[in-house]
Amino acid sequence: MGNxxxxxxxxxxxxxxxxxxxxxxxxxxDWNEQEDIRKNEVETFLKxxxxxxxxxxxxxxxxLAIAGNNDFEIQGGDGTAEGAGRxxxxxxxxxxxxxxxxxxxxxYDNAALATEWGVDPAQPLxxxxxxxxxxxxxxxxxxxxxxxxxxxxxxxxxxIGIETCVRLKREWVVRVAEDxxxxxxxxxxHVFYVLATLNRVNGQPVIDTLQILDVRQTDLNLTALHVExxxxxxxxxxxxxxxxxxxxxxxxxxxxxxxxxxxxTDAAIExxxxxxxxAGHNHSGGSNGQLIGTSGLADNAVTLSKLNLQTVxxxxxADIAPDxxxxxxxxxxxxxxxxxxxxxxxxxxxTDVEGAGIAQITRQLIYRSTQNADNxxxxxxxxxxxxxxxxxxxxxxxYSFAEEE
Numbered sequence: 001m002g003n004x005x006x007x008x009x010x011x012x013x014x015x016x017x018x019x020x021x022x023x024x025x026x027x028x029x030d031w032n033e034q035e036d037i038r039k040n041e042v043e044t045f046l047k048x049x050x051x052x053x054x055x056x057x058x059x060x061x062x063x064l065a066i067a068g069n070n071d072f073e074i075q076g077g078d079g080t081a082e083g084a085g086r087x088x089x090x091x092x093x094x095x096x097x098x099x100x101x102x103x104x105x106x107x108y109d110n111a112a113l114a115t116e117w118g119v120d121p122a123q124p125l126x127x128x129x130x131x132x133x134x135x136x137x138x139x140x141x142x143x144x145x146x147x148x149x150x151x152x153x154x155x156x157x158x159x160i161g162i163e164t165c166v167r168l169k170r171e172w173v174v175r176v177a178e179d180x181x182x183x184x185x186x187x188x189x190h191v192f193y194v195l196a197t198l199n200r201v202n203g204q205p206v207i208d209t210l211q212i213l214d215v216r217q218t219d220l221n222l223t224a225l226h227v228e229x230x231x232x233x234x235x236x237x238x239x240x241x242x243x244x245x246x247x248x249x250x251x252x253x254x255x256x257x258x259x260x261x262x263x264x265t266d267a268a269i270e271x272x273x274x275x276x277x278x279a280g281h282n283h284s285g286g287s288n289g290q291l292i293g294t295s296g297l298a299d300n301a302v303t304l305s306k307l308n309l310q311t312v313x314x315x316x317x318a319d320i321a322p323d324x325x326x327x328x329x330x331x332x333x334x335x336x337x338x339x340x341x342x343x344x345x346x347x348x349x350x351t352d353v354e355g356a357g358i359a360q361i362t363r364q365l366i367y368r369s370t371q372n373a374d375n376x377x378x379x380x381x382x383x384x385x386x387x388x389x390x391x392x393x394x395x396x397x398x399y400s401f402a403e404e405e
Contacts, residue, residue, distance in 0.1 A: 001145050001147055001166065002145055002147065002166040004028055004029070004032065005027060005028055005029050006029045007029070007032070007033075008029045008030075008032075008033045009032070009033045009036035009037065009040075011040060015033075015037055016037060016041070017034070017037065018030050018031075018033055018034035018037065042091070043090075043091030043092065044091060045091070046088055046091040046092075046093075047090050047091035049222075050088060050220060050222065051088070051217065051220060052087075052088055052089055052090065052193055052217060053087065053088060053216060053217030053218060053219075053220045054085075054086070054087050054088075054216050054217065054218045054219070054220060055086065055088070055219075055220045055221060056218075056219045056220060056221035058077075058085060058086055059075055059085065059218070060075060060076065060077065060084065060085020060086045060087050060094075060095075060096055061074060061075065061085055061086075061087045061094070061096060061139060061174070061195055061216065062074075062075040062085075062195075062196075062214060062216065063075075063137050063195055063196040063198075063212050063214065064099075064212075065207055065208050065209045065211070065212060066101065067206075068101070068103075068206070069127075069205035069206060070124065070125035070126065070127060070205045070207070071101055071102050071103050071125070071207070072101070072102050072137075072198075072207050072212070073099055073100070073101050073102070074096060074099065074100050074101070074102065074105075074174055075096075075099055076096040076097055076098040076099045076100060077095075077096065077097055077098065078097075078098075079097050079098050080097065081095070081097070084096060084097045085097075087139065087193065087216070088220065089139060089141050089191050089192075089193040090141075090191040090193075092141050092143075092170060092191060093170075094139065094141050094170065094172045096172075102122070102125070102174060102176075103124075105122050105173055105174065106173075107119065107121050107122045107173045108121065108122045108124075109121055109122070109123070109124055110122075117144055117171070118144075119140075119142070119173075119187075119190075122173050122174065122175055122176075123175075123176070125176055125178070126178060127200075127203065127204065127205040128200045128201065128202050128203065128204070129202070129203070130202060131202055131321050131324060132199065132200065132201060132202065132321065132324040132325070133178070133179050133199075133200040133202075133324075134179070134180070134181050134197055134198070134199060134200070134323065134324065134325060135176050135177065135178045135179065135180070135197065135198040135200055136176065136177040136180055136181060136182065136183055136194060136196075136197055136198075137174060137175075137176050137194070137195045137196045137197070137198060138174070138175055138176075138177065138183045138192050138193060138194045138195060139172055139173075139174055139175075139192065139193045139194075139195055140172060140173050140174075140175050140186070140190055140191075140192055141170065141171070141172045141190065141191050141192075141193070142170075142171055142172075142187075142189050142190040142191070143168050143169065143170050143171065143189070144168070144169055144171055145166055145167070145168060145169075146166060146167045146168070146169045147163060147166045147167075148163040151167070155167065174195065176198070179323075181197070181323070194215055195214075195215065195216055196212050196213055196214050196215055196216070197212075197213045197215060198211055198212060198213075199211045199212075199213065199325055199327065210327065213327070213366060213381070214368070309345070309399045309400070309401055310399060310400055311397060311398070311399055312330055312331050312344065312378075312398045312399060312400045313328075313329075313330045313331060313397075313398050314395070314396060314397040314398065315328060315395075315396060316351070316393065316394065316395045316396070317382055317393070317394050317396065318393045319391045319392075319393065320361075320382065320383075320384040320391060320392050320393075320394065321384060321391050322357065322384050322385070322386050322387045322388065322389065322390065322391075323384065323385070323386040324383070324384055325381050325382065325383040325384075326381070326382050327366070327379050327380070327381050328379060328380050328382070328396070329377065329378075329379055330344070330346075330365070330378040330379060330380050330398045331377070331378045331398075331400075332377045332378075333375050333377065334375065334376055334377070334378065335374065335375060336374045336375065336376065339376060342400045342401070343400065343401040344365055344378060344398055344399070344400050344401075345398070345399045345400070345401065346363050346365060346380050346396065346397070346398045346399075347396065347397045347398070347399070348361060348363050348382060348394050348395065348396040348397075349394060349395050349396075350392050350393070350394050351393045351394060351395055352392065352393040353390050353391070353392050353393075354390065354391050354392075355388060355389040355390035355391055356388040356389050356390060357387040357388015357389055357390040358387055358388070358390070359384065359387065359390050359392045360384065360385040360387055361382065361383070361384060361385070361392065361394060362382075362383045362385060363380060363381065363382050363383070363396070364380075364381050364383075365378060365379070365380060365381075365398075366378070366379040366380075366381055367379075378398075380396060380398055382394060382396065
């Protein structure tokens with residue numbers, strides 16, 4: 001590989017540039033340190049100020065179902081560098097020019113190439129043999145040195161017939177951690193990024209669309225983030241200006257900030273349930289200051305109708321084994337404009353437990369776009385975390401809180 005005199009780059013030196021002096025030789029170590037400084041500055045900015053994920057207007061590295069046994073497709077771009085699918089991972093921009101099957105990757109089941117590159121091959125996928133299985137699909141990104149043995153025509157200067165400089169190339173491979181919700185520790189020089197989880201079904205070698213849960217962070221865009229912050233804070237430029245409208249210099253709530261509509265009879269907060277006096281007030285409720293949970297919330301002070309909570313969907317899921325999940329449809333084909341006004345609140349309860357162990361149930365809402373970005377479906381994923389041998393039955397409800405039209 002490359003013949004270098006020494007490697008002088010050190011992040012902890014805080015150097016930002018290499019300055020060439022007149023009358024001295026130009027050596028490889030100085031040249032390479034200047035490039036390492038520049039490269040580190042870009043990667044550090046992307047890692048800490050942008051983050052991991054897919055940029056706005058791109059959909060690279062999405063995992064897609066195909067008609068094949070123990071295989072899936074990795075979404076790319078239009079075949080050009082500008083239109084490639086891409087994802088940022090710890091400051092590294094990984095590109096995929098065109099769609100590629102998992103089994104079409106150069107490192108798929110290729111021990112010889114893996115040995116040459118000093119990495120592990122991508123392993124063939126297996127069919128679950130018992131129960132449901134969660135597999136985690138993740139991207140492995142690293143950089144390797146390339147010389148004229150890999151790229152003779154480009155790296156050998158035809159005018160002098162020798163290799164002058166070598167190159168660093170960014171490589172990636174999509175891997176699958178079978179029967180695991182976590183990825184392994186990354187080797188030195190590698191960075192990992194989770195793309196999707198696969199809810200594999202016993203005895204089924206085919207992975208269909210409903211089994212794939214896309215977990216990529218999408219729509220990374222600093223301009224969009226700035227607009228979102230402006231929308232949230234209104235036309236006030238600083239937090240202090242916004243607080244000045246509601247708090248005194250002593251930090252007390254100004255008078256008339258909370259309107260009468262919010263404390264009138266039968267409102268969510270009733271005036272009779274707040275103890276007012278000249279020295280201030282407390283929020284425990286009632287003339288005697290009863291604790292919340294007793295008469296302080298009597299007489300239906302807070303009701304479902306006042307919170308505008310409505311049942312969207314409900315049902316039951318039976319026999320979830322440890323380390324398995326169930327995905328249920330809550331609401332389908334929701335227009336984006338309508339969905340922006342709705343907040344979902346899932347509630348689940350365990351109704352039966354069999355087997356040894358302590359049942360540990362989690363739930364999360366999953367939003368999937370349908371035909372285009374203007375519509376989406378909402379799913380509830382209920383998971384029984386790894387424990388003993390217990391299986392559980394659960395009932396579930398999903399409520400929505402919608403702004404008034």
